[in-house]
Amino acid sequence: MSALDGRTAIVTGAARGLGAEYARILHDAGANVVIADLLEEEGAALAAELGARARFERLDVTSEEEWERVTASALDAFGAIDVLVNNAGIANAAPIEHFTLAKWRAVIEVNLTGTFLGCRAVVPAMKAAGRGSIINISSVEGLRGSPALHGYTASKFGVRGLTKSLAVELGPAGIRVNSVHPGLILTEMTTRIDPDDLVIPLGRAALPADVAGTIRFLAGDDSAYTTGAEFVVDGGMTA
Ligand code: NAD
Numbered sequence: 001m002s003a004l005d006g007r008t009a010i011v012t013g014a015a016r017g018l019g020a021e022y023a024r025i026l027h028d029a030g031a032n033v034v035i036a037d038l039l040e041e042e043g044a045a046l047a048a049e050l051g052a053r054a055r056f057e058r059l060d061v062t063s064e065e066e067w068e069r070v071t072a073s074a075l076d077a078f079g080a081i082d083v084l085v086n087n088a089g090i091a092n093a094a095p096i097e098h099f100t101l102a103k104w105r106a107v108i109e110v111n112l113t114g115t116f117l118g119c120r121a122v123v124p125a126m127k128a129a130g131r132g133s134i135i136n137i138s139s140v141e142g143l144r145g146s147p148a149l150h151g152y153t154a155s156k157f158g159v160r161g162l163t164k165s166l167a168v169e170l171g172p173a174g175i176r177v178n179s180v181h182p183g184l185i186l187t188e189m190t191t192r193i194d195p196d197d198l199v200i201p202l203g204r205a206a207l208p209a210d211v212a213g214t215i216r217f218l219a220g221d222d223s224a225y226t227t228g229a230e231f232v233v234d235g236g237m238t239a
Contacts, residue, residue, distance in 0.1 A: 002030030003220040008078040010034040010070065012061050012118060013088030015043035017187035018137070021208035022085050022215045027054055029216055032078040036061075036070055037088065061088045061114030067121035081125045083219045086115040086159075087137045091189055093148040104151045111155035112162070119166055123175065132175040135218045136163045140183050140234050156181075160230065167228030176227040178218050182211050183234025201236030 009026045013019040015037035027033045027050045035050075036059035037043040047056040055077060057070045074081050089111045092103050115136055126132030141149055142156030163179040170177060184195060184205040195205040211233045217223050218231065232238060 002028075003216070003222070004083075005030035007082040007219070008032040008034070008074060008080050009083035009085065009219060010036055010074055010081060010118075010122070011085040011087055012036045012059060012114070014085075015039035015046060015056075017189065018182070018185060018208045018211060019085070019087040020046055021212045022087060023054070024050070025209075025212040025216050026083065026085075026219055029220065031083065031219070034070065034074045034077075059088075061086075061118060062109050064117055067117050071121045071125065075125060080129055081122045082129070082131065083133045083135070084118055084122045085135045085137065085215060085219075086118045088114055089137065089155075089189075091149070091152045093152070094150075095148055096150060099148075099150050107151035108155050108158070111152070112158040115159050116162060119162070119177070123170065126170075126175045127173045130174045132170075133219050133223070134163075134166065134170075134175065134177040135215060136160075136177065136179045138163075138179045138181050138230075140181050140232070140238050142179070143181055143230070143232070143238055163230075164228050171227055176218075176223070178223075178226060178229050178231060180211065180214055180218070181230055181232045181234065181238075182206070183232075183237040185211060198237065200234075201239060204235065206233070206235060 009031045011023045014023040014035040032053045035043045035056045043056040047054045138159045139156040141153045142160040167177040
């Protein structure tokens, strides 16, 4: 028997990068997995590779209607939503004088509003079941400031704050809400960052697999008494 047998997880932004690794590890641990992303080809390919307990749903996390459709379809297919990983995200950067309103709105809309909509969409099913684990992906940029990342940093601090208010409100309903704060992970989002420009005590950038174990821990019962907490997975960057 695996730790997540019979549980159902929705992972957003799961067609590639970190989200794909989270979908894989939750699936390997026995969960039914909904791979939710804008990228239809990659998402459908991953679902096909994982097999019967995985399905792809096209989701734009900024759309209330699409969240309604995806949660209804997950409930229809698997009967419950036990875990939500709010992972979909984008990044942009510019010095403040050149940080356009369009840039600001785009990053806040996907990273923060998308996370809010996801949490709101799954809570009724989790309340009805009397349990649930919501894992919100923030960043080390949700713990400190870095030049030019103004919208990204604000969004990731926002995700951390939303996690706290939800943890306090939803604890009595048996729903846990935690945030995860990765450092530099090698994905398409970070191709332009040189790890040698950063001080990383563990001496290397991470791969998605370096973060996935924390997601599995937070999804399952080993973390049953953990809520409102911040999990920093950064090789010591912010120590
Ligand atoms: P990525 O760009 O490789 O993947 C992001 C995924 O999100 C893509 O599949 C994309 O299609 C999807 N996505 C974007 N907008 C969406 C939307 N509106 N609706 C649905 N899906 C959408 O990035 P990644 O590095 O895998 O990052 C995943 C998450 O981890 C992000 O929230 C990111 O901020 C966070 N993070 C990444 C790092 C890093 O170093 N890579 C560090 C800290 C935090």
